[in-house]
Amino acid sequence: MTITEPAAGTRELKYTAAFNEALHQLMAEDGDIFVAGEDVGIGGVFGSFAGLTAAFGERRVVDTPIAEQAIVGLGIGAGVAGLRPVVDLMFFDFVMVAMDQIANQAAKLKYMFGGKARLPLTITTNGGAGLSAAAQHSQSLEAFLCHTPGLKVVMPSTPYDMKGLMISSIRDDNPTIVVKSKMLLGVSGPVPEDMYEIPLGTASILRPGEDLTVVSYGRMAQESLVAAEQLAADGIDCEVIDLRTVQPLDIDTVIESAKKTNRIAIVHEAVRFGGLGAEIAAQVQEHAFDYLDAPIGRVGAPFSPVPFSPSLEADYVPNAERIGRELRETIGRPLPGS
Amino acid sequence: MALDDDILFDMHRRMLRIRLFEEAAGRLFEGARMPGFIHLYVGQEAVAAGVCAALRPEDQISSTHRGHGHLVAKGGDLNKMMAELMGKETGYCNGKGGSMHICDLDLNMLGANGIVGGGVPIAVGAGFANKYRDDGAVSVVFFGDGASNIGAFHEAANMAAALKLPVLFVCENNEYGEFTSRDRSMAIADVVERASGYGIPGTIVDGMDAAAVYETALEALEHCRSGAGPSFIEAKTYRFYNHHGVQTLGLPYRPDDEVASWQARDPIDGIEARMAEAGIMTADQAAAVRAEVQAAVDEAVEFGESSPMPNPARLLDDVYTEAAQ
Ligand SMILES: Cc1ncc(C[n+]2csc(CCOP(=O)(O)OP(=O)(O)O)c2C)c(N)n1
Ligand SMILES: [Mg+2]
Numbered sequence: 001m002t003i004t005e006p007a008a009g010t011r012e013l014k015y016t017a018a019f020n021e022a023l024h025q026l027m028a029e030d031g032d033i034f035v036a037g038e039d040v041g042i043g044g045v046f047g048s049f050a051g052l053t054a055a056f057g058e059r060r061v062v063d064t065p066i067a068e069q070a071i072v073g074l075g076i077g078a079g080v081a082g083l084r085p086v087v088d089l090m091f092f093d094f095v096m097v098a099m100d101q102i103a104n105q106a107a108k109l110k111y112m113f114g115g116k117a118r119l120p121l122t123i124t125t126n127g128g129a130g131l132s133a134a135a136q137h138s139q140s141l142e143a144f145l146c147h148t149p150g151l152k153v154v155m156p157s158t159p160y161d162m163k164g165l166m167i168s169s170i171r172d173d174n175p176t177i178v179v180k181s182k183m184l185l186g187v188s189g190p191v192p193e194d195m196y197e198i199p200l201g202t203a204s205i206l207r208p209g210e211d212l213t214v215v216s217y218g219r220m221a222q223e224s225l226v227a228a229e230q231l232a233a234d235g236i237d238c239e240v241i242d243l244r245t246v247q248p249l250d251i252d253t254v255i256e257s258a259k260k261t262n263r264i265a266i267v268h269e270a271v272r273f274g275g276l277g278a279e280i281a282a283q284v285q286e287h288a289f290d291y292l293d294a295p296i297g298r299v300g301a302p303f304s305p306v307p308f309s310p311s312l313e314a315d316y317v318p319n320a321e322r323i324g325r326e327l328r329e330t331i332g333r334p335l336p337g338s
Numbered sequence: 339m340a341l342d343d344d345i346l347f348d349m350h351r352r353m354l355r356i357r358l359f360e361e362a363a364g365r366l367f368e369g370a371r372m373p374g375f376i377h378l379y380v381g382q383e384a385v386a387a388g389v390c391a392a393l394r395p396e397d398q399i400s401s402t403h404r405g406h407g408h409l410v411a412k413g414g415d416l417n418k419m420m421a422e423l424m425g426k427e428t429g430y431c432n433g434k435g436g437s438m439h440i441c442d443l444d445l446n447m448l449g450a451n452g453i454v455g456g457g458v459p460i461a462v463g464a465g466f467a468n469k470y471r472d473d474g475a476v477s478v479v480f481f482g483d484g485a486s487n488i489g490a491f492h493e494a495a496n497m498a499a500a501l502k503l504p505v506l507f508v509c510e511n512n513e514y515g516e517f518t519s520r521d522r523s524m525a526i527a528d529v530v531e532r533a534s535g536y537g538i539p540g541t542i543v544d545g546m547d548a549a550a551v552y553e554t555a556l557e558a559l560e561h562c563r564s565g566a567g568p569s570f571i572e573a574k575t576y577r578f579y580n581h582h583g584v585q586t587l588g589l590p591y592r593p594d595d596e597v598a599s600w601q602a603r604d605p606i607d608g609i610e611a612r613m614a615e616a617g618i619m620t621a622d623q624a625a626a627v628r629a630e631v632q633a634a635v636d637e638a639v640e641f642g643e644s645s646p647m648p649n650p651a652r653l654l655d656d657v658y659t660e661a662a663q
Contacts, residue, residue: 038515038516038518039516039517039518041518042517042518042590042591045516063518063522063523064523065484065487065488065515065518065523065524066454066455066484066485066487066488066515066523067487067488067489068488069489070489093452093453094453097453097488097490131374131375132373132374132375132425132436133374133375134374134434134435134436134437134438134439134452135434135435135439135452136438136439136451136452136453136456137375137438137452302653302654303654303657304653304654304657305434305657307433307434307648307653308373308374308425308431308433308434308435308436308439309373309425309426309433309434309436309647309648310373310425310647311425311433311647311648311650312425312433312434312647312648312650312653315650315653316653
């Protein structure tokens with residue numbers, strides 16, 4: 001599918017509202033979908049679940065105790081038993097509290113059972129830094145999940161993608177984690193009113209370009225786009241690819257672009273070491289080694305927990321300026337004096 | 339029961355230090371002079387003050403996301419606390435931790451915690467070390483009613499009991515976990531019922547009454563020190579502000595008259611009334627203590643605001659402990 005942009009004149013919604021609208025429409029359509037999590041009944045801590053209790057009642061919008069393992073387990077059990085659960089873990093960091101149920105149970109059930117189980121489970125959460133929320137409320141942990149066969153991992157960067165990817169994730173019969181970027185929650189963009197799917201595993205090209213391929217996802221896709229526009233003013237023409245889902249990974253789109261531009265960099269907010277950038281770089285050199293004119297660039301967070309202080313956090317999280325600087329190095333055109 | 343006058347003075351001061359620190363922090367947060375999240379302890383002061391007044395310096399405490407009160411009660415340095423909340427270099431964690439990770443290992447305060455229930459197993463580990471060294475210290479863990487729903491609490495409580503560790507569990511039941519009331523997240527009326535399931539003796543105490551908390555804690559600590567294993571206190575209390583931030587009334591998940599009924603039992607008013615009645619503190623004396631504590635809090639704000647932001651060159655420091663030179 002090639003829809004990467006809604007038609008002109010489409011009404012605008014915030015990123016959270018797009019998430020919320022997808023849930024409303026899906027729940028209206030399928031009575032087996034329910035939502036469970038801490039404080040979802042009152043709308044969730046960021047308002048993502050607003051209005052669901054009023055629309056669907058407490059039978060289908062379930063406030064749970066603080067019990068992340070059991071919340072995911074509830075989704076697994078209910079899913080195997082025939083429902084289509086959506087469970088919320090509030091912060092990406094809390095995924096780690098539920099990691100046994102996610103990695104040892106949900107991810108492997110189908111395989112271990114010789115294909116006999118079907119697990120249409122969606123886990124939603126909020127990831128990323130930028131709010132001075134410190135080391136246990138700011139992490140980007142997608143690499144842990146992507147390393148686990150059986151899981152799908154979705155990280156939308158626009159309201160449009162959010163709605164389409166949510167609809168695909170919930171309709172998908174596999175355990176899927178949808179990670180909202182906290183810093184994007186209030187960002188608006190065009191979102192069609194009708195339901196539509198964006199197939200999991202299809203990247204979108206946010207900006208076509210000839211000189212350098214920049215691969216990113218989630219909030220960093222938008223930061224990369226800003227960096228690309230700044231570099232364009234200096235005659236550096238970047239092609240920005242938004243992966244949208246990191247598992248499955250649309251590596252074909254990445255390789256095709258790398259073959260065209262001959263230079264590539266990967267940008268993510270997660271810690272650089274052992275991050276998705278390493279996997280993508282490895283696959284690109286396997287498939288397009290002969291096309292590359294420069295070492296593959298990787299932009300990510302340094303190797304430390306996320307610091308609390310706004311001044312340290314600003315240095316820690318990649319932003320357009322830093323991305324631009326590092327992209328210039330990848331392409332061998334550093335700023336004068338740097 | 340007769341309590342030493344100086345214990346009452348001590349607890350009164352600890353509670354005022356918490357209250358005035360929190361009110362100042364709340365105002366700074368509201369005025370966008372403080373970054374991040376802030377979970378205020380106001381209303382629950384009698385629990386931290388009553389328990390900590392009963393501790394020895396070598397006893398450890400572990401805390402929660404609502405942790406400022408515990409550190410203040412354990413003797414925390416207000417300047418370093420305020421600076422940390424502001425993300426400054428001079429703060430307890432050099433600006434790297436903030437409100438949810440504030441700690442003072444020298445005071446045996448093992449840290450606030452951003453993960454609900456995360457501190458409970460750690461406290462059990464500290465209790466293990468105490469027993470291992472046979473040093474008579476007790477590890478005290480503060481946690482909420484909501485935290486008693488998470489697996490970490492249950493595993494840790496059972497282990498502490500099975501290994502007969504000197505751990506005092508202090509559940510601050512303020513009737514809510516975020517915006518969900520306690521009765522909607524558990525099917526029992528009193529959290530303390532959970533203790534008996536693990537063979538841990540437990541007591542319910544009025545968490546708005548510092549003297550009652552103190553006496554209950556002394557007894558529970560004695561039990562722990564005697565080698566008989568863990569003990570459990572459920573303190574019935576209330577947070578006056580919202581889960582996060584500084585709103586008090588008009589919240590969709592709790593009725594205003596409920597808030598008012600708890601505010602009418604303000605633990606600081608309570609201890610002041612008791613001390614006035616006993617003829618040990620006049621209104622003037624109470625006002626003088628308040629002024630003194632307020633001055634210390636004002637100084638802490640001043641210290642925090644005039645302190646530098648962390649040096650960016652130290653971003654990667656302290657990820658690991660370097661081998662001793
Ligand atoms: C594992 C985990 N789940 C959820 C949260 C989000 N959260 C922070 S505080 C809180 C409520 C805790 O309630 P309680 O233990 O009663 O403490 P209180 O806030 O009432 O002091 C929740 C759900 C978290 N920090 N960690
Ligand atoms: Mg509570």
